[in-house]
Amino acid sequence: MPVNQTLATYSDMAYATSVVIYIAAMLLYFGEFAYGRARRAAPERESVLVGAGGGETTSKPAVGHVEEAPKRPLAERVGGMAVSMTVLGALVHLTSIVLRGLATGRAPWGNMYEFGSAICFAAVVAWTVVLFRQLRVGRRDATPSQLRGLGGFVMLPMIVLLFLSGTVLYAKAAPLQPALQSYWITIHVTAAVISSGALLFAGVASVLYLVRSRYENNPLKMAKVGSRLPTSQALDRLAYRTTVVTFPIWTFTIIAGAIWAEAAWGRFWGWDPKETCSFIAWVVYAAYLHARATSGWRGARAAWINIFGLAVMIFNLFFVNIVVAGLHSYAGLPGS
Known part of the structure; x- marks a missing residue:
């Protein structure tokens, strides 16, 4: 076409x-x-009438008067x-x-x-x-x-x-290269796109968790940034729940890729650099979920595992696709 x-x-x-x-x-x-920090909404103003005896009575709005809503900061x-x-x-x-x-x-x-x-x-x-x-x-x-x-x-x-x-x-x-002309590109790569994007967000949440945790442990450190972030529990929850939802999608991505590899190259798994790095990322995220569910490894240790998983994903996205020669070298760049 x-x-x-x-x-x-x-x-x-x-x-x-x-x-x-x-x-x-x-x-x-x-x-x-x-x-936007430390600015609380101004208390509602009350009109007070001072009586002759020094008593205070709250004035009532006049009939037909519409009170204006407080202006947003x-x-x-x-x-x-x-x-x-x-x-x-x-x-x-x-x-x-x-x-x-x-x-x-x-x-x-x-x-x-x-x-x-x-x-x-x-x-x-x-x-x-x-x-x-x-x-x-x-x-x-x-x-x-x-x-x-x-x-x-x-x-x-x-x-x-x-x-x-x-x-x-x-x-x-x-047009697509001949090796990519398969309906599996819609299934496999779509799952890879969704999982990679969500895991990228989870990794950022883990990085911010470490910043906030350091501030909570020592308010003198990271004060300008840490004090304005949600609590460490909130950030940890965001990272964990995002990874929990995304991990099955990443698992399906690897399985779908193996099925496509068998159809395209006659084998399910060949330890191609892309396959190997994707499997390593899967192991890292599985370790993160296990660590997060284990009381002794919650907190900073689990966050570092999640950040390492993000690093593996970025390495897989750039270095493996562009630098390392393999069956998955479809970057579309000159000479690839």
């Missing part, structure tokens, strides 16, 4: 636009994070704008992915540029779902401002990856 260059161009434009919107959202998140409004920009950026980002797929007539994750874009979209969706769910539940260990404050730290690695995908890893819209 020939590539529709017009749709491909619109896809690239939407991609660049989404990056700009994400950057604006990140700055707004950090704006609320930096200036500026930092809170900035945080709301950040969430709105995140949703807008995700919609524009989704448009870019869909247009890329329509332009090429295939699943829009056949090279590193497309795969990186899809992972970032999955991570942003995961963050947005977690944010709205936590705000709806209303946790005592994290205020809405503190929850939104995580957004800047989540968006930062997304923007870095999007920038690298759109520049260093960029590949023009083209």
